[in-house]
Amino acid sequence: MYPREFEYIAPSDLDEALAALDANPGAKVLAGGMSLLPMMKMRLLSPDAVVDIGRIAGLDQISDNGDSISIGALVTHAEVAASDLVMEHGAALATAASWTGDRQVRNRGTCCGSLVHADVAADQPVAALALAATMVAVSSSGTREIAAADFFVDTMMSALEPNEILTEVRIPKAGPGTASAYDKLGRRGGHTDYAVAGVAASVTRSNGSISAATVAVTGVGSKPVLVGEVADALVGSDGSEAAVEAAAAHATCGIEVLEDLYGSVAYKTHLAQVFTARAVNAALSAAG
Amino acid sequence: MKVSMSVNGKQVSGDAEPRTLLVHFLRDTLGLTGTHVGCESSYCGACTISLDGKAVLSCTMLAAQADGADITTVEGLASNGELHPVQEGFWERHGLQCGFCTPGMIMSAVTLLEENPEPSEDEIRQGIEGNLCRCTGYHNIVRAIEYAGAKMRGEEPAPAEWENA
Ligand SMILES: Cc1cc2nc3c(=O)[nH]c(=O)nc-3n(C[C@H](O)[C@H](O)[C@H](O)COP(=O)(O)OP(=O)(O)OC[C@H]3O[C@@H](n4cnc5c(N)ncnc54)[C@H](O)[C@@H]3O)c2cc1C
Ligand code: FES
Ligand code: FES
Numbered sequence: 001m002y003p004r005e006f007e008y009i010a011p012s013d014l015d016e017a018l019a020a021l022d023a024n025p026g027a028k029v030l031a032g033g034m035s036l037l038p039m040m041k042m043r044l045l046s047p048d049a050v051v052d053i054g055r056i057a058g059l060d061q062i063s064d065n066g067d068s069i070s071i072g073a074l075v076t077h078a079e080v081a082a083s084d085l086v087m088e089h090g091a092a093l094a095t096a097a098s099w100t101g102d103r104q105v106r107n108r109g110t111c112c113g114s115l116v117h118a119d120v121a122a123d124q125p126v127a128a129l130a131l132a133a134t135m136v137a138v139s140s141s142g143t144r145e146i147a148a149a150d151f152f153v154d155t156m157m158s159a160l161e162p163n164e165i166l167t168e169v170r171i172p173k174a175g176p177g178t179a180s181a182y183d184k185l186g187r188r189g190g191h192t193d194y195a196v197a198g199v200a201a202s203v204t205r206s207n208g209s210i211s212a213a214t215v216a217v218t219g220v221g222s223k224p225v226l227v228g229e230v231a232d233a234l235v236g237s238d239g240s241e242a243a244v245e246a247a248a249a250h251a252t253c254g255i256e257v258l259e260d261l262y263g264s265v266a267y268k269t270h271l272a273q274v275f276t277a278r279a280v281n282a283a284l285s286a287a288g
Numbered sequence: 289m290k291v292s293m294s295v296n297g298k299q300v301s302g303d304a305e306p307r308t309l310l311v312h313f314l315r316d317t318l319g320l321t322g323t324h325v326g327c328e329s330s331y332c333g334a335c336t337i338s339l340d341g342k343a344v345l346s347c348t349m350l351a352a353q354a355d356g357a358d359i360t361t362v363e364g365l366a367s368n369g370e371l372h373p374v375q376e377g378f379w380e381r382h383g384l385q386c387g388f389c390t391p392g393m394i395m396s397a398v399t400l401l402e403e404n405p406e407p408s409e410d411e412i413r414q415g416i417e418g419n420l421c422r423c424t425g426y427h428n429i430v431r432a433i434e435y436a437g438a439k440m441r442g443e444e445p446a447p448a449e450w451e452n453a
Pocket of ligand 2: 324325326327328329330331332333334335336345346347348
């Protein structure tokens with residue numbers, strides 16, 4: 001099983017890569033290859049050219065920008081999972097990374113690649129949504145920043161243009177009383193494999209009540225989404241078990257839950273509620 | 289195109305199409321058939337090799353992506369006719385039956401022990417979650433990796449469960 005023939009372009013700097021994308025309109029960016037290569041092998045996708053960004057220097061760093069942290073395009077799931085900086089400011093993303101695929105997949109697959117790939121059941125997009133991440137997209141005509149909330153357009157479709165490279169995802173630092181968490185049921189049970197249902201939550205506690213919350217759900221609908229109704233129900237509450245339970249009842253508000261191989265609509269709706277409560281409770285206890 | 293890499297300590301190069309998968313380059317071009325092809329679709333781990341010290345799936349990588357890399361396959365483990373402790377563990381603790389998963393399982397175990405020289409049973413099981421075995425039920429594979437870990441730390445491995453049984 002191997003892909004159709006294509007031209008392989010391995011630029012050593014970003015400008016060269018952007019020029020290659022401009023010159024080859026049907027080209028695909030290759031990062032970790034953990035989603036692109038399986039699709040090309042199954043011939044679901046047969047690009048004329050592949051632009052391998054794996055040799056571009058400077059994209060493999062997790063950096064501290066003062067008020068935010070950045071995860072570069074070549075940072076792998078394994079590196080995200082092992083990063084103290086990500087753990088401190090985006091625990092939901094660190095946890096999502098540690099539960100992505102298996103060790104081999106985490107050693108090659110990248111955080112940014114996951115975001116661009118935008119699988120309906122992927123782990124990283126909901127963490128990016130809950131953490132209010134910003135995507136930094138670069139093309140030959142310049143740089144634009146896209147809020148996570150505007151990035152996930154539809155099933156396997158992000159807001160990135162074909163000639164753009166996502167060079168980094170930026171996460172605002174967590175202020176006092178703010179913490180995030182992720183929980184999921186994986187397709188192979190436990191936390192393994194794509195999410196049958198997965199929920200990322202970020203909460204801020206001040207003076208005994210919840211002053212801010214964001215909750216995002218993956219796996220159950222056609223794309224990862226923020227569920228405003230859960231957040232609205234949490235804000236102003238005391239974060240008690242009953243309050244969280246009541247908020248979690250809204251977990252699939254505005255989502256058309258889809259039946260698939262892994263569960264019925266009723267089952268996936270139930271899971272979304274259960275994991276919303278678990279993720280919110282975990283975030284609340286981390287927020288102190 | 290021409291690709292060059294270090295495989296089991298030797299500098300090698302060969303012709304590859306852009307679409308040539310690393311596993312086929314290893315097996316067909318270099319003749320190193322120790323690395324197995326199981327599912328060829330990223331799920332079974334039979335094709336696992338060590339690339340720059342990390343366990344990766346050679347069926348889900350282009351040979352071109354590995355240009356310049358430092359690769360170890362199962363053939364590169366034994367030295368001077370002596371089995372690597374992980375190979376010895378699989379032998380001593382019956383970590384294989386048909387053997388199809390074994391090269392990938394061993395490379396997964398080798399890289400795991402390099403990263404974490406004293407893994408708990410749980411960490412071993414998590415560490416080989418990307419390697420499927422249709423025969424053993426994993427039990428003796430875990431014992432084999434524990435045996436290897438002990439050997440590599442210079443400790444006496446725990447006796448086999450069937451001894452004194
Ligand atoms: C066995 C297996 C199990 C998996 N399990 C999970 C799981 O449990 N949870 C989960 O969320 N995911 C899972 N995945 C997917 C994995 O997380 C991939 O790593 C990820 O989806 C894609 O990242 P990549 O770096 O491999 O991207 P690639 O495969 O290289 O690219 C994916 C897509 O994104 C584009 N792209 C990548 N990077 C950029 C960039 N910087 N700029 C512009 N475009 C870019 C490519 O053109 C392509 O369209 C699994 C994959 C496998 C093979
Ligand atoms: S052959 Fe590579 S994962 Fe199965
Ligand atoms: S020993 Fe047969 S598949 Fe593992």
